[in-house]
Amino acid sequence: MYIACGETELARVVFDEIRRPNVFLWNAMIRSYSWNGPADRAIELYHRMRECGVRPDKFTFPFVLKACSGLSVIGEGKAIHDHARSVGLDSDIYVSTALVDMYAKCGCLADCYDVFDKMPERDVVAWNAMIAGFSLSGFYEEMFDLVVGMQRDGKALNSSTVVALLPAIGQRKGLHHGKSIHGYSLRRGFNEGCVLVGTALLDMYGKCECLDYARRVFDLLDIKNEVTWSAMIGAFVFCNRMEEAIEMFDRMAFVENLNPTPTILGSVLRACSSLSNICRGKRIHGFSIKFGFDFNMVVGNSLISLYSKGGHIDEAIKFFDGMASRDTISYSAIISGCVQNGDAEEALSLFRKMQSYDIEPDIATMVNIIPACSQLAALQLGRSSHCYVIIRGFAFETPIVNALIDMYSKCGKVNLAREVFDRKEDKDIVSWNAMISGYGIHGHGLEAISMFLDLQKTALKPDYVTFICLLSACSHSGLVTEGKLWFHRMTQEFNIVPRMEHFICMVDMLGRGGLLDEAFDFTREMPFQPDVHVWGALLSACRIHGNIRLGVLVSEKIQNLGPEGTENFVLLSNLYSAAGKWDEAACVRIVQKYKGFKKSPGCSWIVVKGTVHGFVGGDRSHPQFVEIYKALENLLQKMKKLGYWADTSFVFQDVEEEEKEQALLCHSEKLAIAYGILNLGTEQPIFVTKNLRVCGDCHTAIKFITKVTNREITVRDANRFHHFKNGVCSCSDFW
Structure with a gap:
């Protein structure tokens, strides 16, 4: 009983x-x-x-x-x-x-x-x-x-046989077999009143991306349980019909008054995450608390992804820390969130914690960890990750290969990126795009074009991202004529409709090349209204070439669009300051402050013995700051003997020349380089990463430092790589 x-x-x-x-x-x-x-x-x-x-x-x-x-x-x-x-x-x-x-x-x-x-x-x-x-x-x-x-x-075959067959058919997208099984089920009468068969059928159609068939099966079912609703909502999510997934959830919860399952909540949270609908996601979070599912693993992992992708990384970390238990997916989700939100150091810290708990990283984890190494330009950690994926047998998985190509490129080892690329036989278009982009950020525009020509010999077709990478490579290398040619061929031969990103690349390329008026005319002839990023690229070019007249005009265009963004305020302010128009520069900074835009401080990082050391301009928080500043003063004296003179036009404050020189000496990349000189062997090259564009004075100074110290220095700034050796930079002073 x-x-x-x-x-x-x-x-x-x-x-x-x-x-x-x-x-x-x-x-x-x-x-x-x-x-x-x-x-x-x-x-x-x-x-x-x-x-x-x-x-x-x-x-x-x-x-x-x-x-x-x-x-x-x-x-x-x-x-x-x-x-x-x-x-x-x-x-x-x-x-x-x-x-x-x-x-x-x-x-x-x-x-x-x-x-x-x-x-x-x-x-x-x-x-x-x-x-x-x-x-x-x-x-x-x-x-x-x-x-x-x-x-x-x-x-x-009975109904149990059909239910056993359909999941595999859905996974293989075997629509022909699925329709045959559906016909057999109809002839045998399995669909009538059998919720298991009906649910399996609509799940199969959803995974075969035949959403209309799935919906028809769903609507014809007299009895629908929670699994049926879960399959239908999951089908909408799988087919990227996120709004309809949320509508289906609302119908289930508020019209049919059915209680959600953890699987249903996980699916609808993924829909909210895809739509960046944090507000709705928080309501679903409330649902999960109400029904006691907030710490269910499926729901918890989906909530981490929701908050991470929505930019609420602090909430994601707080929720992650409060989870009673975590699996590989939990760690992958939070690590991915940290990387997406620019906190690579936290991502690596979580990765170490994951390993300390004996939770084995899978492919998804490593696909997120390798980009974290890219963000920090932490080559040693990147190589360790490469070794790990080899040991685990992941090394030839396409997402891993693509991440490794990107990592080696962004860690300054484009030759190693090419080795990884060449070893992969069944490359996808992302692999080619990553390699073309890698050559581009190193200023190897001709190699990027050669890679693109090799791509055309394969069965793969270039996509819109391919041309973004190619045009960007032409821009970084000053290949204006080539860039114009490929932009024209993109539309005429490859039938790719230009997107905003392509126009940004073209304006950036023309502007860097000094063709400011042509760049301005190009923006006005665009088939749609230029956005703030297009005008921002032109404003940056005005700053480089000191064209105040056009810079003010472009700035007005940006302000009319709104939101302006911090970078554009800084560019205009610096443009005025470089021309000695201190009052105008001050007015721009006042408006910037009034509108709540804060300037990001210049930060630089260097990895020494596996530890990341960060510096900001004028930083005195580092334990070795006394030795660092003393080393910089010694370098300055030796550099002056070789002909270096500080370019104070890159100090955007109205102060005495001596103060300007001192301010330039304290730029974050110089502090990081001095730390590297103090703590790395004389034969070791120095690698520094910076979050902003390297200023002109630092660029000149680093060339002199390579002469004084007789060592190679590589700087990766927000735009590209600069490889300094024997007083010369790989960018040929074009960046």
Whole structure:
């Protein structure tokens, strides 16, 4: 009675009071734990039954084997198999079918097939267990071979067979097979009143991206449970129809008054995340708290992604820290969020914490960690990550390869990026784009064009991103004529409609090349209204070439668009300051402050012995700041002897020349370089990363520093790489 009412523990109290329970009572308790949980107690009770001298029968083994499959404890399952064999029950059809099911669900298909092959007779349940096992493990062709074998054995497919087949068909996007199974189900009448078949069908159609068919199946179902709603909402999310996914959730929750499951909440949170709808996401978060699912792993991981992608990284970290348990997906989500929000140091810290808890990083984790190394230009950590993915067998996975190409390029080792690229045989378009971009940021425009020509020899077609990378490479290398040519060919030969990003590249390229009037005319001839980024690229060029007249005009265009953004205020202010128009510069800064835009301080990083050291302009917080400033003063004296003179036009305050020179000496990249000189061996090159564009004075000074110290220095700024050696920079003073 207690078991029938679902009160397993009360049944156990009664059971424990029975002095000598017979096999029927043992089976009843084992079955209850197997079906209702906790499953480990079913196994525990099975062992106690044997200790009490009660011989298991043909019903005992299926019950306890179900518990083993639910827990995926293959060791226990094999031991129970041995016991069944020792008592001569392993060939019983019920026991054999349970063994097939257990091995299949644990992924031991060889053992599964061995048991199945030795069965003296096989019923539909045994065939279904085999088919479900091969479906679960993704053996598509073998699964259909079993279906053919089942029919040859005179067994007709039933609704359970159909439900077992459809998930694999959906995963393989086998729409033709899916429609055939659907037709068979209709002829056999499985769809009528069978919510399991209907749910499996709409899930299959969703994964095959036939959303209209999925919706038709859903609407025709008389009975819909939570799994059905979950499948339909999941189908909308899978097909990137996020608004409709949220509408379906609202209908389920507020019209049908059904309680959401963790899977449903996870799906609708992904929809909110994709739409950057934080407000709606917070309401769903409230739902999850109301129903007690806020710390469910699926819901928790989706909430981390929601807050991270919405820029609320502090909330994401706070939620992550409060989770009772975390898995690989949890760590991957928070690491990805930190990288997306520019906090690579926190991402690496979380990665180390993940490893300290013996949680194995997977491909998704490494795809996020490698870009964190890129952000910090932490080559040593990047190489360690590369070693790790080789050891784990991920090294030739396409997303990993693409991340490694990008990482080596952004860590100043474009030659290593090319080696990784060349080793990958089945490259996708992202691989080619990453390599073209890598050459571009290093100023190797001709190599980028050569790479693009090689791409055309493959079966792949360039996409709009390819041309962004190509035009950007032409811009960084001063290849104005080539850039114009490829912009024209992009539309005429490749039929790619230019996007805003392409126009930004063109304006940037023309502006850097000094063709300011042509760049201005180009913006006015665009087929749509230029955005703030297009005008910002032209304003930056006006600052480089000192064209105040055009700079003021462009600034007015930017202010009319709004929001202006901090960078454009800074550019205009610096433009006035460089021309000695201090009052106008002050007015711009006042407006900037009034509108709430704060200037980002110049920051530079250098990695020494695996530790990232950060500096800001005028920084005196570093433990070695006294030695750093002394080293800079010594360098300054030696540089002056070689002809260096501080370019004070890059100090945008109205102060005395001596103060300007001192201010220039304290720029963040110079502090980082001085620290590197003090702490790295004389033969070691220095690599510095900066968050802003390197100023003209620092660029000149670093060339002199390479002469004084006789060492190579690489600086990666916000725009590109600068490789300094023997008083010369790889950019040829064009950046």
